[in-house]
Amino acid sequence: MECRVLSIQSHVVRGYVGNKSASFPLQVLGFEVDSINSVQFSNHTGYSHWRGQVLTADELHVLYEGIKLNNVHQYDYVLTGYTRDTSFLEMVVDIVQELKRANPNLVYVCDPVLGDHGSMYVPQNLYPVYKNKVVPVADIITPNQFEAELLTGKNISTEKDAVEVMDLLHAMGPDTVVITSSDLPSRLGDRFLVSLGSQRHVRPDGSRATQRVRIEVPKVDAVFVGTGDLFAAMLLAWTHHYPNDLKMACEKTFSVMHHVIQRTISYAHELAGPGRRPSPPQLELRMVQSKADIEDPAIVTEATVIS
Secondary structure, rough: OOOOEEEEEEEEEOOOOOOHHHHHHHHHHHOOEEEEEEEEEEEOOOOOEEEEEEOOOHHHHHHHHHHHHOOOOOOOEEEOOOOOOOHHHHHHHHHHHHHHHHOOOOEEOOOOEEEEEOOOOOHHHHHHHHHHHHHHHHHEEEHHHHHHHHHHOOOOOOOHHHHHHHHHHHHOOOOOEEEEOOOOOOOOOOOEEEEEEEEEEOOOOOOOOEEEEEEEOOOOOOOOOHHHHHHHHHHHHHHHHOOHHHHHHHHHHHHHHHHHHHHHHHHHHHOOOOOOOOOOOOHOOOHHHHHHHHHHHOOOOEEEOOO
């Protein structure tokens, strides 16, 4: 059965971010991907220079109307990431709601990009739109710790806090929540960071169950761009293949991330030379070279069921 994703994200000519990070891996795993580019830039904004255009909410609406007029707007998934404009984000919500009316089984995967490490890097007025409009229609969300705290108004300082925050996020709408990174101490030492996930599902007898997992992820001393977009795409893919097994979906997703990042950092250091920090162009994700790992990742990151 064909599975089709509408991915509304940024596009770059050179490198991997947004749709460039999501489309190829999803296609490799058998998904049809229809892309709407929220921005079209020469490269990501971590470079010294960039040029390009930004899609407005009206322009997004025009593209969606074109799809509708041809009656080819049947989707199984919608995937969204970084946005800086409230009217654009509200238009995304309108599109998701309309697509869900046409297909009640549609799954909306949202990376609620607001900020990190205690500070926002999108305009403040996006916060209430995410909290009151986006998260309630999302089915899978991938916030970091800061975003999860911001959306729920609760700080995370223990694993118990994290579970409570994930439950609060469930109560807002999404059945699957993965906190992609946190400041919680890892049992494996300070060279690892902790991620946590929670998934609500209905058992065959109709009762509800929640699976929660903890993942210890090796830290890498480099700044990558596009990894969050790849993560959300891979979580979409692997929860599709393992709809009621968050542990396996997370192990596959985090293992793909590990392989892509390790290949990227090795190549970047090779290019930079001994003792030199790699540049943004050198740190572009080695996506095509990781095709085999994306298709069938060796499991190198194991998830622990915590409840």
